[in-house]
Amino acid sequence: MSVSSELLFRVLGPLDVAGEHQIPPGRHQIVLACLLLEANRVVGIDTLVDAIWHDDPPATARTQVQICVSGLRAGLAGIDGVSIVTRAPGYLMRVPAGRLDAELFAVRLAEAETLVRDCRAEEAADCLRDAVQLWRGPALSGTASRKLQARALQLDEQRLIAVETLAEVDLRLGRHHQVISDIRGMVEEQPLRERLRGQLMLALYRAGRQAEALQIYRIGRELLVEQLGLEPSAELRQLQRAILAADESLRGADKDQQAESESGPFQLPSDIADFTGRDALVECVEGQLASTGQQSAVPVVMLVGKPGVGKSALAVHIGHRLMAEHFPNGQLYADLGGTRSQVVDAADVLGRFLRAFGIPGASIPDGMDERAEMYRNLLHRKRVLVVLDDAESERQLRPLLPGNNSCAVIVTSRVRLTGLPGARLLDVAVMESAQALELLRRVVGDERVDAEPAAADALVRLVGGLPLALRIVAARLAGRPHWTLPMMYDRLADERHRLDELVHGEMMVRASLALTYDGLTPAAGELFRLLAGVEAAGLPAWTSAALLDGNLHQATDQLELLVDAQMLEIASIDLDGSPRYKFHDVIRLFAREQLAANVSGAQREVALARVLYGWLALVSEAHRRIYGGDFTVLHGAQPAWRPVQSYVDRVLADPLRWLEAERANLCAAVEQAADLGLDELCWDLATTLVVLFESRCYSQDWERTHLRAMEATRAVGNRRGTAALMCSLSSLYLSRPLASGATELLLPALAVFEELDDAGGRALARRNLALYHHIRGETAAADALFRQALTDFTLVGDPIGQAHVLSWIGALELDAGALDDADEHLRAALTLCAGVGNRRVEVQVRFKQCELAMAQGQYPAAEEILAELLELVRATHDVVGEGRILHRLGLAHAGVGRTVEARECLLAAIAVREQAMDPTGAARVAEDLARLAIEETVGGAAVATVPTGLGRSAQPRRH
Numbered sequence: 001m002s003v004s005s006e007l008l009f010r011v012l013g014p015l016d017v018a019g020e021h022q023i024p025p026g027r028h029q030i031v032l033a034c035l036l037l038e039a040n041r042v043v044g045i046d047t048l049v050d051a052i053w054h055d056d057p058p059a060t061a062r063t064q065v066q067i068c069v070s071g072l073r074a075g076l077a078g079i080d081g082v083s084i085v086t087r088a089p090g091y092l093m094r095v096p097a098g099r100l101d102a103e104l105f106a107v108r109l110a111e112a113e114t115l116v117r118d119c120r121a122e123e124a125a126d127c128l129r130d131a132v133q134l135w136r137g138p139a140l141s142g143t144a145s146r147k148l149q150a151r152a153l154q155l156d157e158q159r160l161i162a163v164e165t166l167a168e169v170d171l172r173l174g175r176h177h178q179v180i181s182d183i184r185g186m187v188e189e190q191p192l193r194e195r196l197r198g199q200l201m202l203a204l205y206r207a208g209r210q211a212e213a214l215q216i217y218r219i220g221r222e223l224l225v226e227q228l229g230l231e232p233s234a235e236l237r238q239l240q241r242a243i244l245a246a247d248e249s250l251r252g253a254d255k256d257q258q259a260e261s262e263s264g265p266f267q268l269p270s271d272i273a274d275f276t277g278r279d280a281l282v283e284c285v286e287g288q289l290a291s292t293g294q295q296s297a298v299p300v301v302m303l304v305g306k307p308g309v310g311k312s313a314l315a316v317h318i319g320h321r322l323m324a325e326h327f328p329n330g331q332l333y334a335d336l337g338g339t340r341s342q343v344v345d346a347a348d349v350l351g352r353f354l355r356a357f358g359i360p361g362a363s364i365p366d367g368m369d370e371r372a373e374m375y376r377n378l379l380h381r382k383r384v385l386v387v388l389d390d391a392e393s394e395r396q397l398r399p400l401l402p403g404n405n406s407c408a409v410i411v412t413s414r415v416r417l418t419g420l421p422g423a424r425l426l427d428v429a430v431m432e433s434a435q436a437l438e439l440l441r442r443v444v445g446d447e448r449v450d451a452e453p454a455a456a457d458a459l460v461r462l463v464g465g466l467p468l469a470l471r472i473v474a475a476r477l478a479g480r481p482h483w484t485l486p487m488m489y490d491r492l493a494d495e496r497h498r499l500d501e502l503v504h505g506e507m508m509v510r511a512s513l514a515l516t517y518d519g520l521t522p523a524a525g526e527l528f529r530l531l532a533g534v535e536a537a538g539l540p541a542w543t544s545a546a547l548l549d550g551n552l553h554q555a556t557d558q559l560e561l562l563v564d565a566q567m568l569e570i571a572s573i574d575l576d577g578s579p580r581y582k583f584h585d586v587i588r589l590f591a592r593e594q595l596a597a598n599v600s601g602a603q604r605e606v607a608l609a610r611v612l613y614g615w616l617a618l619v620s621e622a623h624r625r626i627y628g629g630d631f632t633v634l635h636g637a638q639p640a641w642r643p644v645q646s647y648v649d650r651v652l653a654d655p656l657r658w659l660e661a662e663r664a665n666l667c668a669a670v671e672q673a674a675d676l677g678l679d680e681l682c683w684d685l686a687t688t689l690v691v692l693f694e695s696r697c698y699s700q701d702w703e704r705t706h707l708r709a710m711e712a713t714r715a716v717g718n719r720r721g722t723a724a725l726m727c728s729l730s731s732l733y734l735s736r737p738l739a740s741g742a743t744e745l746l747l748p749a750l751a752v753f754e755e756l757d758d759a760g761g762r763a764l765a766r767r768n769l770a771l772y773h774h775i776r777g778e779t780a781a782a783d784a785l786f787r788q789a790l791t792d793f794t795l796v797g798d799p800i801g802q803a804h805v806l807s808w809i810g811a812l813e814l815d816a817g818a819l820d821d822a823d824e825h826l827r828a829a830l831t832l833c834a835g836v837g838n839r840r841v842e843v844q845v846r847f848k849q850c851e852l853a854m855a856q857g858q859y860p861a862a863e864e865i866l867a868e869l870l871e872l873v874r875a876t877h878d879v880v881g882e883g884r885i886l887h888r889l890g891l892a893h894a895g896v897g898r899t900v901e902a903r904e905c906l907l908a909a910i911a912v913r914e915q916a917m918d919p920t921g922a923a924r925v926a927e928d929l930a931r932l933a934i935e936e937t938v939g940g941a942a943v944a945t946v947p948t949g950l951g952r953s954a955q956p957r958r959h
Contacts, residue, residue: 008079008099009036012155013136015143021075027052028075030145031068035084035093037151039100041557044090050482051147101134102155108134109162110573113270121169128166135159150481153445160190167199171206179203187216191223194236201236205243205250213243234283235321249325265356267333268387271320272313274442277435281426285318288424289385289408290326297422298402302391302411305428308468308584311412312389314428318410319387327385327408332356334400335537338392338413339585342535342671346399347700350375353400360879361697363916368399374917376403383407390585394419430465433457439467443474448485455485462492468584472516475566516565517594523548524561529599530607531568531583532591535668538571538580540651542643546610552644567591575658576650605676610641612678615669616685617642618662622655623691628836631800633688634724634760636680659692663701666692670705674712682709683721687728694731695840702732720761723752727765734768739775746772763792763801770808783812800841803832807845814852822852843869843881850888859895866892883912887925894932902932 010016015029015036023029034043034051048068049061058064069091073084081096098104108131115124139155140148163186170179180203187196197220204213217232217240224230231237242250288301303311319331332353337344350371354364357378365371379402391397391413397420401409411417416425431439437460441449449456463469477488520528530547531539544555559581562568571582583591595604617639624630642648651658659666666689673682686709693702706729713721726745733742746769753761770785786809793801810825826849833842846865853862866889873881890905906929913922 006098007101007104008082009095010101010136011036012101012105012134012139012159014141016136017076019079021079023075024071027064027068028071030143030148031065032072033140033143033145033148035072035091036095036100037102037148039093039095039103041560042087042090042092046089047147048090051145054146055482102139105131105134105158105162107577109158110577112165114573116169116266121173125166125169125173125175128162128169131162132159132166147481150445150478154478160186160193160196164193164195164199167196167203171199171202176203176206180207191220192227194220194233198236198239201239201243202250210243210246214240217243234279265330265332266323267356268319268323268331269316269333271317274439275313275317276439276442277431278310278314278317278428281314281428282318282321284426285314285410286322289318289322289410295405298405298407298409300401300409300411300420300423302413302417302420302423302425303428304413304416304425308466309428309430310467311428313467315387315389315410315412319385322385322408327383329382330357330384332384332386333389334387335389336391336396338390338396338415343392343396346396347371349400351698351700354378358915360916362880363918364697366699372399375399379407380404381406385410388412390414391417393417431467431470432465433460436460436465436467436470439470440474443471444477448477452485455489458489459485459492462489468587472566476516479564514590516567517590520565520567521558521561524558524565525594527555527558528562528567528591529595530604531581532588532595533604533608534611535672536665537668538582538665540574540580541578542614542647543611545643546614546641547607549607549610549641552647574651575654575661576647608672609676609678609681612669612673612676612681612685613639613641614643615666616681616688618648618652619659619666619685619688621648622652622659623688625652625655626691626838626840627800628838629800631798631836631838632764632804633690634684634720634727634758634764635688636684636721639681656692656695659689660696663692663698667701667705670709674708677712677716679709679712679716679718679721682712683718683725685709687724690728690731699732699735703729706732719752720756720758723749723761723765727753727761727768730768730772734771734775739772742768742772759792760796760798763789763796763798766792767801767805770805774808774812779812779815783809786812799832799836800838803829803838803841803845806832807841807848810852811848814848814855819852819856826852839872843872847885847888850892854892854895857895859892862892863889863896879912879916880918883909883916883918883921883925886912887921887928890925890932891928899932899936903929906932 008018010018011033015023015033017023017032023032030052031048034048045062045065048065049057052065053061069084076082076084081094081099083094085092085094095103098107108127112124112127112131115121115127139152139159141152143149143152163183167179167183170176170182179199183196183200183203187193187200190196197216201213201216204210204216217236220236221232224232232240239250285301285303289299303315305311316333319333323331334344334349334352336349347368350368351361351364353375354371355361359374359378365374381404384402384407386400386402386407386409388397388400388409388411391411392415394417397411397417411420411423417423418425437449437456440456440460459473460470463473473488473492477483477485517525517528527544527548531544534543534547536543541556541559542552544559545552548555548558556578559568559579563570563579563581567583567587568581569584571580574580620630620635620639623633627633666685670682670686670689673679673685686705689705690702692698693705706725710722710725710729712718713725726749730742730745730749733739733745746765750762750765750769752758753765766785766789770782770789773779773782773785786805790802790805790809793805806825806829810822810829813819813822813825826845829845830842830849833839833845846869850862850865850869853859853865866885870882870885870889873885886905886909890902890909893899893902893905906925909925910922910929913919913925
C-alpha cells in the first residue's frame with residue numbers, strides 16, 4: 001500500500017515501530033501497546049498495571065510503569081509529532097493522524113461505509129482492500145498480556161467483518177474470482193464462520209465450480225456437527241439447496257443489471273456484527289419478503305414489541321441479508337420517530353425518498369398525495385426494500401407503501417397497527433435463555449462464560465433476556481476483563497428490589513441503565529443529562545462543548561466515555577470526519593428523567609441556548625460563504641456562543657452541502673428556539689436558512705419555520721423580527737401562482753421597516769414588492785420600486801442586493817426594447833457580483849445577458865456564455881438550471897443556422913426535464929423542437945424565439 005511507508009506504529013500483527021527505534025520486549029512493549037490502542041487519549045496508570053500483572057501486581061508496580069514510560073520516551077525520541085505526556089490519571093501518547101495502522105484501518109472502514117451508502121461500490125471495495133492489507137497477522141500477536149489479548153480479539157473480529165464486507169461488495173460487482181482468491185484461506189482459518197463460508201460457496205458457484213461449492217458446504221457441516229453438535233444455519237442450508245437446484249437468483253448480475261442495481265439508494269444503517277438468535281423470526285420474515293411478485297399486493301411485515309427488544313436491529317439485519325439477491329434496485333430507510341414527541345411527517349419522508357432517487361427539489365410536489373403518486377410511479381417495476389422504523393400510526397405509513405408487488409416493506413413499531421390491510425404482524429419477544437447466552441458469549445468470549453456458567457445463567461435471568469440490557473452488561477464485562485461474572489451479578493443484585501418489581505416493563509431497562517449511569521464521571525454524567533434536551537437527529541461533537549461551555553477536545557472525550565459506556569451510539573461520520581452521536585430511544589427516555597431530576601429549568605435553558613446560538617453562528621457563516629458576505633439578509637443580535645473556528649472551516653468547506661446534511665437539525669433548532677422564547681435567535685436562524693430552502697426547493701420547511709418563528713416574535717412584540725420573517729416568507733409566496741399572499745405580508749413589513757428607519761429591511765421589502773408587480777405585468781410600478789430598493793441596498797453597502805435589483809431593471813428595459821440601457825445595467829450587476837465572488841447571482845445575470853445578446857442578434861456571444869454556464873450548473877448538480885440552459889443554447893445554435901447542434905441541445909433539454917419530472921417544461925422545449933423541424937422542412941430561418949418559462953417570463957427567486 002502507498003501508506004505503508006508512512007506508518008510509524010503497527011499493532012495489526014506483531015507490535016512494530018518503524019525505523020531503528022527498538023522497544024525492549026516484555027513490560028515496555030505492553031505499555032506501548034496499551035498507549036497505542038488509546039492513541040491521543042489518556043490511559044490510566046491502573047490500566048497499565050492491570051495489563052502487565054493482571055490481578056497480582058507487586059508493591060512497586062506503579063514505579064515500574066513509570067520506569068517503562070521513561071524508557072519509551074527515550075526510545076521514541078526524535079520521531080516528529082510523537083510524544084508521551086503525563087496526564088492525570090496516567091499518560092497520553094500523541095500520534096499524528098495516519099501514522100498508526102489501527103487508526104488508519106478504522107478510518108478506511110468508515111470511508112468504505114460512506115461509499116457503500118452512496119452507491120460507489122468500486123471505490124468502497126478499493127477502500128476495504130486497503131484496510132484489509134494493513135494486517136500482518138493476528139493483532140498484537142506474541143503479546144502475553146491478558147488485557148491486550150482481549151482487545152486484540154476485538155480487533156481481529158473487526159478484520160473479519162472487513163473481509164466479509166469486502167467479499168460482499170466484490171460479489172455485487174461480479175468479482176467472484178477475486179473473492180475466491182481473497183477468502184479461501186480465511187475460511188480455512190475460521191472454519192465455523194458461516195458468512196465467509198457462504199460467500200466462498202457463492203463465488204465458486206458463479207465461477208462455474210458447483211461441485212467445489214457443495215464440497216465447501218459439506219466440510220463446514222461436518223465440522224459444525226462434530227465440534228458443536230449443530231446443523232448449519234438456515235441461510236447456509238438455503239444457499240446449498242439453491243446451488244443444487246442451479247437457482248437463477250444465484251447468478252451474478254451482468255453489467256447492465258449491475259449498473260441498474262448500483263443506481264438505487266442504499267440507506268440501511270450498518271448491520272450488527274454480533275447479531276445473535278432470532279433464527280425462526282428471520283426465516284419467517286425472509287419467507288414473506290423474498291416471495292415478491294407472487295401476490296397481488298406489496299408484501300408488508302410489521303415487527304411489534306416494546307422498546308429495547310431489538311426490533312430495529314432485526315429489521316436492518318434482515319434487510320442486509322436480502323439486499324443484493326432480492327432487492328437490487330435499492331433499500332430505503334426512514335426513522336419515523338413514533339416514540340418521540342414529534343413524529344416525522346410522511347410528506348417529509350417521501351421528499352427524502354424522491355431525492356434519494358435523483359428527483360430534484362424543484363420537481364417534488366408540495367402536497368402529500370402528489371408526492372405519494374410520484375413515489376409509486378418511481379418504484380414501478382423496481383425491486384426495492386423499504387424499512388420504516390418506529391412507526392406511530394397507519395395514517396403515517398399508508399403514503400409510504402409502494403404500489404407494486406415487486407417491492408417489499410418492513411415496519412417496526414411499539415404498537416400493534418392492525419389497520420394496515422395485508423400486513424403480517426410478528427411479535428418480537430425477549431430473548432430465550434440459549435439465545436441470550438450466545439449473545440453474552442459473542443461479546444465477552446466463550447472462555448469466561450464456560451468458566452462461570454451458573455453466573456452467566458443468573459445474569460441472563462436478572463436482565464430478563466432484554467437485548468438492550470444484556471448488551472450493556474456484556475459491554476461492561478468486555479471492557480473489564482479482570483471482573484468475574486459473579487462480580488457483575490453482585491453489582492446488579494444491589495438493585496434487585498427494583499428489577500423484581502418491574503421485571504415485565506421498561507423499568508427493567510432503567511435498572512441496568514442506572515448501574516452504568518452511576519459509574520460515569522461527573523462531567524460525563526452532566527453531558528449525558530444535557531444531551532437529552534437537544535432535539536437532533538444526530539449530534540455533532542461541537543454540541544457537547546456548547547452544553548458544557550468548555551473545550552471541544554475535552555467535551556469530545558466525555559462523549560467517547562458515554563460511547564464506551566454504551567450510553568451513546570455513533571450515528572454516522574460528519575463532514576469533517578468526526579463522529580456524530582445519537583441516543584438509543586430507551587436510553588434517551590432515561591436521560592431525560594435524569595435531566596428533569598438533576599438540572600434546574602434555568603440551567604437547562606442556558607445550556608440549550610448555547611447550542612442554538614452555535615447553529616445560528618454556523619448557518620450565518622455558511623450564508624456568508626455562499627453569498628460573499630452578509631448580503632440580502634437581515635440579522636438580529638450576534639450569536640452569544642459559536643463553535644471553534646477550526647471546526648467551522650472544516651465543515652463549511654462546502655457550505656451548501658453542510659446545510660443540506662444538517663437540515664433536520666436546523667429546522668428543529670428553530671422550533672426549540674421558539675419553545676424557549678428566544679425570539680431574536682429564532683427569527684434570525686429561520687430567515688438565514690432561506691439560502692438552503694430556496695436553493696434546494698424545501699418550500700415546506702421554509703413556510704413551517706417562518707410561521708413558527710413568527711409566533712415567537714409576535715408573542716413578545718418583536719416588530720423587526722416579525723417584519724423580517726414576513727418579508728422573507730413573501731419571497732416563497734412570490735413563486736406561487738399569481739404570487740398569492742405576498743402583498744398581505746409585504747405591505748405591513750415595509751411599514752415597520754420605514755417606521756424603524758431600517759434601510760436593509762426597506763430594500764428587501766421594496767425589491768419583493770417590485771417582483772410582485774412584475775409578475776402581474778405592472779412594469780411601471782415594478783421599475784419605480786426596483787430603483788428605490790437599489791438606493792437602499794447602496795445605502796447599506798449590499799453589493800449583491802444591488803446586483804440583483806440592477807439585473808431586474810435591465811430585464812424590464814430589455815422588455816421595453818431599451819437594449820443599450822439594459823446592457824449598461826446588466827454589466828453593472830455583473831461587476832458587483834465579481835467584486836464579492838458571488839457565482840450564484842452572477843450566473844443569473846449572465847443568463848439575462850444571453851437573452852440580451854440574442855435580442856441583438858449576437859448568437860455566437862450567447863452560445864459562448866451559455867456553454868460556460870452549462871458547465872457551472874452541471875458541476876453543482878442543478879438539474880433544473882441545466883434544462884433551462886440547454887433549451888436556450890439550442891435556440892442560440894438555431895439562430896446561427898447550426899440545426900444539428902440545436903436539435904441535440906433541445907433533445908437533451910427534453911430528457912433533462914423529463915428526468916426532473918417537469919412535463920410542462922419538456923412540452924415547451926418540444927414545441928421549439930417542432931418549430932425547428934418545420935423551418936428545416938420549408939427551408940426557412942431557424943427558430944430564434946425565447947421559450948415560455950425562461951428569461952424574462954421565469955418566476956423570480958429570492959437572492
